[in-house]
Amino acid sequence: MSFLNKEICDGDNPDLTEERRTATFDTDRMAQVIYGSEKFAARRRQITKSISRIPALQDTKPLAFMTREEKITEACRELDVLSDHWEQLIYVNDEEEALHLHREVIGMEGHPFALHETMFIPTLVSQASDEQQEKWLGRARKREIIGCYAQTELGHGSNLRKLETTATYSPSTQEFILHTPTITALKWWPGALGKSSNYAIVMADLVIKNKSYGPHPFIVQLRDEKTHQPLPGITVGDIGPKMAFNGADNGFLGFDHFRIPRGNLLMRHNRVEPDGSYLKPPHAKIGYSSMVKVRSRMAMDQGLFMAQALVIAVRYSAVRRQGFLEDKSQEVKVLDYQTQQHRLFPSIARVYAFIFCGLETIQLYEKLILDVNKNGDTSGMADLHSLTSGLKSVVTHFTGQGIEQARMACGGHGYSMASYISEIYGVAVAGCTYEGENMVMLLQCARALVKAVELVEEGHPEKLSPMMAYLTKPSVTVDLTVGPEAYVKIFQLIAKKQAFKATEQLHKFMVAGDSRDVAWNKSAVELTKASRLHTRLYILKTFIRRVESITDISVKAALTDLLNLHLNYELLDVASYALADGIMSSTQMDFIKNQLYSSLEKIRPNAVSLMDSFQFSDLQLRSVLGRRDGHVYQNLFEWAKSSPLNQSEVLPSVTQYLKPMMEKSKL
Amino acid sequence: MSFLNKEICDGDNPDLTEERRTATFDTDRMAQVIYGSEKFAARRRQITKSISRIPALQDTKPLAFMTREEKITEACRELDVLSDHWEQLIYVNDEEEALHLHREVIGMEGHPFALHETMFIPTLVSQASDEQQEKWLGRARKREIIGCYAQTELGHGSNLRKLETTATYSPSTQEFILHTPTITALKWWPGALGKSSNYAIVMADLVIKNKSYGPHPFIVQLRDEKTHQPLPGITVGDIGPKMAFNGADNGFLGFDHFRIPRGNLLMRHNRVEPDGSYLKPPHAKIGYSSMVKVRSRMAMDQGLFMAQALVIAVRYSAVRRQGFLEDKSQEVKVLDYQTQQHRLFPSIARVYAFIFCGLETIQLYEKLILDVNKNGDTSGMADLHSLTSGLKSVVTHFTGQGIEQARMACGGHGYSMASYISEIYGVAVAGCTYEGENMVMLLQCARALVKAVELVEEGHPEKLSPMMAYLTKPSVTVDLTVGPEAYVKIFQLIAKKQAFKATEQLHKFMVAGDSRDVAWNKSAVELTKASRLHTRLYILKTFIRRVESITDISVKAALTDLLNLHLNYELLDVASYALADGIMSSTQMDFIKNQLYSSLEKIRPNAVSLMDSFQFSDLQLRSVLGRRDGHVYQNLFEWAKSSPLNQSEVLPSVTQYLKPMMEKSKL
Structure with missing residues (x-):
């Protein structure tokens, strides 16, 4: 039946x-x-079924029982397993299928590649020149490097123009000098910045010959590709636990006169020439x-x-x-x-x-x-x-x-x-x-x-857009019984x-x-x-x-x-x-x-x-x-029963404090 | 100035x-x-000041950086230090001062004595007979034993009458047999029950000669006073992490035909005689x-x-x-x-x-x-x-x-x-x-x-109480400008x-x-x-x-x-x-x-x-x-900077998964 x-x-x-x-x-x-279509609804079910057949894609234990470190490791483990099954599970270029796969396997608490896929690569695609894409995009897509996107600062959220991190051009060496002039200028919050990424797109105020040109995107290597240690001049770390998303290592980032080559300003739309002359983008409404x-x-x-x-x-x-x-x-x-x-x-x-x-x-x-x-x-x-x-x-x-x-x-x-x-x-x-x-x-x-x-x-x-047209409607009495339109x-x-x-x-x-x-x-x-x-x-x-x-x-x-x-x-x-x-x-x-x-x-x-x-x-x-x-x-x-506190019958708190306290009272 | x-x-x-x-x-x-009085407001400040002078009463690190186990241990450590300074810090019998002291030092995430003070001892005071108080109250107050209050069950919250845990009287041995007949009858949620308490007041359906008398309070020893191991016939543990209160070990508790002496029914208001006859309380609205x-x-x-x-x-x-x-x-x-x-x-x-x-x-x-x-x-x-x-x-x-x-x-x-x-x-x-x-x-x-x-x-x-008197007020037009009464x-x-x-x-x-x-x-x-x-x-x-x-x-x-x-x-x-x-x-x-x-x-x-x-x-x-x-x-x-993830530069997730992933891509 x-x-x-x-x-x-x-x-x-x-x-x-x-x-x-x-x-x-x-x-x-x-x-x-x-889900918008018969096809996708069916594919969802199919993917779910395939996942259920691969035990390695199940959480090793409930996420609620894990420390942040364990959550991050678990997400990486699952990403690793996924990379072996990717083509078997989904059509590789279907974003919706990939999203569904991630939601099932990794869940919602975050993972180290989240920003790599949603911000680092897309920004390279839209902002890097062909030459720059040649250099970094392939490596990013192959996951030879892991990137994130660093914009907000400790003291600055929505107001992009007030970002304090500077990228000062030095024509003599053809470098930009990235610098964090104050504590409020620390990059703060970017996902996967803290411990996982070794590259970042950094938004910084471009300064040439003492003139500010406003925020521009730079690609910056943060950590040594071999040792994963931060490069000299870079302070980077995790911003600590949050209300949720504790499987993500949102990070902070500071620069101490850190030099990057001129070619690291993403130049699809803007350019800085070797001599420091600045070429404006043709249209400003990017993004x-x-x-x-x-x-x-x-x-x-x-x-x-x-x-x-x-x-x-x-x-x-x-x-x-x-x-x-x-x-x-x-x-x-x-x-x-x-x-x-x-x-x-x-x-x-x-x-x-x-x-x-x-x-x-x-x-x-x-x-x-x-x-x-x-x-x-x-x-x-x-x-x-x-x-x-x-x-x-x-x-x-x-x-x-x-x-x-x-x-x-x-x-x-x-x-x-x-x-x-x-x-x-x-x-x-x-x-x-x-x-x-x-x-x-x-x-x-x-x-x-x-x-x-x-x-x-x-x-x-007459100049109103269709979405605003109701602003001209005259008052009428309405009979609610006629239905939704009323x-x-x-x-x-x-x-x-x-x-x-x-x-x-x-x-x-x-x-x-x-x-x-x-x-x-x-x-x-x-x-x-x-x-x-x-x-x-x-x-x-x-x-x-x-x-x-x-x-x-x-x-x-x-x-x-x-x-x-x-x-x-x-x-x-x-x-x-x-x-x-x-x-x-x-x-x-x-x-x-x-x-x-x-x-x-x-x-x-x-x-x-x-x-x-x-x-x-x-x-x-x-x-x-x-x-x-x-x-x-x-x-x-x-x-x-399987929760961490139940893995031992007598907790350290009892041995160290409660037992002695009770014993002392008995004397 | x-x-x-x-x-x-x-x-x-x-x-x-x-x-x-x-x-x-x-x-x-x-x-x-x-705070209701000049005196208490001043005392609060004084207590706060005294606390600030005792470094051992500060958290050893932010609670947000601790596991649940660490939070519980930290609370016990602070309780231990407090017990040495109690009389120096507050008037010992002033509940409000004690509350303030706890709020400052322990904070709001819970501790193992919370239920001992607010439920275990008060229930002994109100429900135990003089003889019973003689036996347990002093020990409880001196903290020779730690108690909690176990009422709600896995399948039963507000509806007290549906509690399934039974306490069946056995006249031959003059014992009550505590039993958890189904999984939904497990005691669930009581604070400090999981790992800290060795005693509990347990609400169970009193059954004598196949007749149910409804929920009654029993004092039950749960753990060995020396080893802190659960007694045979008792299953007890922590119910796992929660949205908050993770410094509290809310617990579960099951009985497998666990016998307690007749004298463990709290008998200030009800009695069960050795032969099993039940004496009703004079008035029923206790509590x-x-x-x-x-x-x-x-x-x-x-x-x-x-x-x-x-x-x-x-x-x-x-x-x-x-x-x-x-x-x-x-x-x-x-x-x-x-x-x-x-x-x-x-x-x-x-x-x-x-x-x-x-x-x-x-x-x-x-x-x-x-x-x-x-x-x-x-x-x-x-x-x-x-x-x-x-x-x-x-x-x-x-x-x-x-x-x-x-x-x-x-x-x-x-x-x-x-x-x-x-x-x-x-x-x-x-x-x-x-x-x-x-x-x-x-x-x-x-x-x-x-x-x-x-x-x-x-x-x-005319039968309305003063609080309901407004239900007879006639409609009037009100001038809001006259003030609050309007x-x-x-x-x-x-x-x-x-x-x-x-x-x-x-x-x-x-x-x-x-x-x-x-x-x-x-x-x-x-x-x-x-x-x-x-x-x-x-x-x-x-x-x-x-x-x-x-x-x-x-x-x-x-x-x-x-x-x-x-x-x-x-x-x-x-x-x-x-x-x-x-x-x-x-x-x-x-x-x-x-x-x-x-x-x-x-x-x-x-x-x-x-x-x-x-x-x-x-x-x-x-x-x-x-x-x-x-x-x-x-x-x-x-x-x-002091958060756990920043205690090592390269996380296990990187060493185990991300580095090998990046290396493999480079081949």
Whole structure:
């Protein structure tokens, strides 16, 4: 007999099997929707299966039991094994397959080649001249050298122009002299810089004849290729333990008048001639679009982080029993409590929303890149840049919240590292800070919004980009019962009102005599609110579009339930705006609540299957609570027994301190 | 020259000194308000000073660099040193002083005597007969034995009645046979159970002649007093690493028909006679009031956790500079950004609110205990019980949020363990789960609310306790400009409306045929909302009362600014209720926002001093970012250099894997 939910196996915890039998859709088909194509969804499963057949690709013990040193060594061991199986496991040039392979085998806590692949090589490709690529790119790709990307400094994050590391050109020797003039100028945070890399791309302020030319990329050898010792003039090390990512050796780096040849300035776009003359790049906006790509990508990755936490929490909630409802003979599954559903299901909806939004945004980005290449039209990119700034911020914020709620929904056991949710949280929530701090990002998004509002106020609504067009929509009364489009309309009106309100406040302060910067700061919180609404509107619209496009009827029906939950949950969350501006009535608010609660009931039978559809392997989840088979308790016990503290019966703390203390008392 | 802020020292980071000079109040006086008395505030400082003079009471290295085993050993070492200095440092019987001493020296990550002091000894005091106390209490107090308290099981948390561990009486041998019948019956989570304790109070289902009498407390020896090996029939160990508290050896415990003498049932209130006859306790509500005490206490402790995170974040925000406002010659302190203020200051207000609320609730508890003892009047206790259930839930939730926002406000460095904020978060957020899971607690609070609403609806408003009296308040229009009382009125109306709405929904489902349990579950989310509003109203009122009672004018003025921020922030946060029910107009909402933003500006010059007033030592904070002297960057570098990964230049991962990989590529 075959079931719609493909995870059903003999011998599983019957509480979980019971859930899977109530699936109203085929989980393989849902996986196709989640991962964007039938082909990739199938390849994922295939790769997972192949990995499971190679014992050397399993963790030697749970990562939670390892020191940082052990985690790093374990990741290197797995990378080493992978390099022998690479071609057998995936199509070597398929980035998505490689990503999936890494996620399963290495996991999310980091590894020494992460920056080598995502930053060192790509920067060589985009910034090194042909001659330079000849020299370094091949070696990098063959992993003869390991590189990273060193930009942020101890005292300097987002503000690139304030980087203090200098690269002063010396025409007499045709060298750049790299130097760290102050302690705040130490490179700080770059991944894999601390102990693993022997090369780095270093961003430093190019100085020629006492004139600063701003930050430029240099390729720098850090360590001796034979001994791996730092070269003289270089101070390099690990920055210490972090909230998560402890399998990564984020590092610090200081230079003491360290000399590199002129040819180490990456010169695809800029050149410094032997005599010190500087040739400017033809166009300055290099890198702008790569930020857009990274931030679009983040919406998907964050969605997948939250999905992992939710798989764990939803499965465990179907296994954990506590308290009674109707039937007094057996405790109920905690998933039957409305409070538990309300804690988890809106996050399930957000997971799907974020992933769909990420998929669409990446496609939009790729289309725009084609436009840029075809006719040099970069207009759409500015819009997408501001949008993805907001998106990155909104998605990481809600993902963090959702993961923590998932953890708490698992009660005490959620708090154990055996759940692995706190680790997922630590990794995901780093996204609130990296790639642009969230508040800064929201204000970047607001910049575009204010500009758009000003266009409308100046009588040029025709100049608005399609993404801003809603700023001209007139107020209307909306009948929520007609469906998703009504929710969009209300959201548009709310977002529009807030964008105008924030802009109005900004202008008011300016009229009263403040400079734009000061007025901007005084309006900043209102501006961030406008950005959030703008972004959430976009997420909501992409969710609707995606669901509408689905052809499989049962998949579409299940996602429609999730969409309805999302629409009502989101609108309720921003209800104060709608109510204050008379856009929504209190009767409508009651309607939304009722819709919300009935959505929870509708989703209940599909909850486990909606999360099973992500088809994360047990290897990738690394969670005792989230095991596919639902056999939680005996495995928690096995896990605990093998933990480091249980390897000896009497700890040194007892021998050295507690025993003598007790003995002394007896005298 | 003397300053109002007592933390000013020569040689400090001038950016921090500048902040301290703008204090409008005396930080010592503020400390008196925070810690409840002039005497205790002074004692705290004195103890801190004494500790600083004993080098052996400093951590041998940062806790973040230690394995769990090392953390436990370190805590034991410090306990050992403390035992030699106890009488020199504190008044030995003063609990608050002992607590302060522990917080500074041991910190928050746990230690092997935590449960011995807070649960093992108190349970012996309240539950053991005089004869039993004679036998064990003295030994426990002298630390001849180390005990813990084992209640929760692998498969059972809040629902005490479902505990599976059995204690079956055998009249023939006059013994109880402790047994763990299933894997879910393993005791799981008790602090210090895993490796440190040799005794435990074990809660087990008392079974006599096949009849279950429910959970009873037994004192059980777990390990040999000489060898510290587990006794035959006992399986005991550590449950493994957790999100935080990794200096505690939370444990598991299983019994295989383990026999203990009849005299090991704690018999102060219940007895089992040699023949197996069971004598009931005279009154059943033992322990009820201790939960109230613990949960009141939590409001204060959580406030102090959040305070620690905020000291760190606020100080660092006064040292970190980034970007420009008016003056283009120097980057501004990030504390000057409105978004940063909005992230931190409302949490500062909450810290004070929670601490004041905790203080008042503990006093209320103590007064009620006197009433109970004087005239057996337990009526007030029920009210306080439901209130503290809500309080525990609301406070822990906002504390978690506030700490995470504080961490993110520190940007990348907040994510480093050098900030220590993620550790504070891990410790604080455990409070969302322990002492009653937050959702369960909110629903417990709701039970009392619904009962009160039903009283009103049944025409018996006179039976309402004072805490519920607002449920009879008629709707009025409120002028917010008159001050705090107006905010209270609005909050009362909102809380009342929601309590009635939720009750109405509950009744509606029951009328439609659902059992009360089922209807309750279908209304659960609305009920939790009512509980939250009820609790937040209480917090708000205690904050107002406390500020009104302060005599020092400048302290009162600074706290009034915080109170105003709190009132406006809270009301804005629940605005949708007020707007939906026509309790507040949209004009009033704009008023609230303006008040909120101007509060931020008012608080700005006092921000550092408001947090300095907590007078946490650097030892207690354990944060490089939060150092009193503000010398953050050089100390981040020193911290990193001494981290474990930097103790060798070439890691095993490089020698074993990366070097061979690179070498192979070169061939």
